[in-house]
Amino acid sequence: MAEGGWDELPDDVVQQIDGRLPCPLDRVFMAACCKSWRTAPVGPPARSLPCFILPLVRGPSVACILGGGALHGLDLPADARRARFFGSYEGMWAFVALRRRDGHVLLNVRTGERIPLPDIEFGKITRFRRAVYDENGAIQTFRWAGIGGPRRPVMMLAATLSRAPAVDDEECVAGAILNVLGPEGRVNHWRYVCFWRLGSQMAIQAQEVSSHVGWSPQDIAYFDGRFYVLTKGEHLRTYTVLNEPDPNREGVDNFHAKLCNLYHTGRGDKPDDAVPRAGYLVVSRGQLLMVVKEWMPDDGATSCIRLFALTPAVVLLHDDPDSSLAWTAVESLDGRLLVVGPGCSRAYECAHFPSGCIQEGVYFLDDRTYYNYTFFAPYFPEQSSPDEFTCTDNGRCRLLPALPEHCFPIKPGESSFSTYSPPVWLLP
16 A cells, blocks of 8 residues: 555544544644645534633643643633633633623633623622521521621622523523622622623622521532532522512512522531532532532642532431432542533533543642632632732542542743633633
């Protein structure tokens, strides 16, 4: 057989190569190699894995989770090259704060399309439900409490959507975890949840349930028609967004979030019960899971990974069995690859990719700065500036007792901190 060039590969070989590239950017670069590869008939699009955005000194780049974090260039608009990324959604959509703490937009990094998000001001009055305890420490009832104060800007920290985004799609609802900026731009230790119709500049604050640190939100996900909010104490709140007026707020847009249920799935409501570890909500096989990333006590780096499934509680905490759920330990990933990050955790089946292409495990990114301004601050390294983001604790881990593998090393000339953004997933 006479030797030929790479551009003379048979179409079936080109198809096999294309089918073994789970990175969508790799497939773009493959098609750009030569005309015959670009025009070769290919089968159904191969399933893709997420990439992640690394905030390098010269500007953000995209890294593959396979191949040790091989970098691809990222052609972003000029005003987004020093933006703060705080989440993503399928279709290469990224949640971005163009001016670090405001100028929030949903940006498609592939097409350049953008949808403005509301730059929210924290209202003059915040109402929340405060638990009333008896002498034995059990919750007796709840009462409404209020906090007054001037209007203050907020910064969004994590966000998700009810469905794939489109401009002026009023049926698409966004939910976000945000932090209030106090005097001199300092952030508050308490976090809040808000919702809005995509494309609208009016957001509504979700009903707060308690002032205990165990009920402060740390992650948000959309599952089975509801928004689920995971708290620092690993409890759950669920919200349904309704297209009808809020009976408690006259003259407000016909749109409000109804608190559906509170699941006491964690260990308690007091600060000592809020164990210092990160929790992420993941939907997999029709079930809601929680991935837990435990921290090293000296610098907050990842020490191990655990997995839990939401199941009916053995001991009922309420008269209503549907309100009594518990996190039950799962001992195996069972052929799944998980990526975890606030608001954008996803599960992938290894069997859906070519044999040997990927292995089960949990991929995580450095989100220590996300937790730094919280009650968990003592577990994290000191930062010389509040606007720096830690970027080195990125890697992969199987479930406990496996130890994490930091398979995305710092590139030569790069710092362990970023001055503009943390690393974030980019969902295909």
